Amino acid sequence: VSKERGETESVNHTLLAKYRTSTIAVKAAADAVQIHGAQGIGAEASVQRHYRDAKVMEIIEGTTQIQQTMLGQFAVRAARL
Ligand SMILES: Cc1cc2nc3c(=O)[nH]c(=O)nc-3n(C[C@H](O)[C@H](O)[C@H](O)COP(=O)(O)OP(=O)(O)OC[C@H]3O[C@@H](n4cnc5c(N)ncnc54)[C@H](O)[C@@H]3O)c2cc1C
Structure with missing residues (x-):
């Protein structure tokens, strides 16, 4: 929107x-395993197939670590405004 x-x-x-959705999906699938x-x-x-399917979402289209870095940069920029 x-x-x-x-x-x-x-x-x-x-x-x-x-x-959020990819990390929550991995946590849920890991718990299921x-x-x-x-x-x-x-x-x-x-359940291992669900775990692999969830885990790949933490890698493709921007890895979790890169997203954490970018979200941190957004937060710092917003705090300066
Ligand atoms: C099923 C599947 C489908 C895909 N489809 C496509 C597609 O259609 N088009 C396409 O272009 N690509 C596609 N990819 C590739 C995907 O985009 C890359 O795998 C992804 O961008 C990660 O790059 P990499 O594998 O080279 O990992 P790397 O970049 O080598 O990263 C390895 C690890 O190091 C971490 N890392 C890297 N740099 C940093 C940093 N600066 N700070 C902290 N951590 C860091 C990463 O988060 C990751 O955990 C696909 C991959 C898979 C598995």
């Missing part, structure tokens, strides 16, 4: 949305 309005904050909002114990990590386990 902020992108359609042409707001400069739209990049920050997009970064934040991708960062853990709950299943050794059975959860096997190649045939559906």
Whole structure:
């Protein structure tokens, strides 16, 4: 919505949305693997597939670490305004 309005904050909002959803998905999938114990990590386990599918979202389209750096830069810039 902020992108359609042409707001400069739209990049920050997009970064934040991708960062939050990908890290939460990885946490949920990792918990699912853990709950299943050794059975959860096997190649045939559906939960390990969910973990891999979630984990790749922390890598593609901007890694988690790069997003943290950019979000930090946005926060510092906003604090100076
Ligand atoms: C399934 C899949 C599909 C893909 N599809 C595409 C596609 O369609 N188009 C495309 O262009 N690319 C695509 N990629 C590539 C993807 O964009 C890159 O893998 C991603 O940008 C990370 O780059 P890299 O793998 O070279 O990791 P690197 O850049 O080598 O990073 C390795 C690790 O170091 C960290 N790191 C790097 N620099 C810093 C830093 N300055 N500070 C802190 N941490 C840092 C990263 O966060 C990461 O954890 C795809 C990858 C996958 C796995």
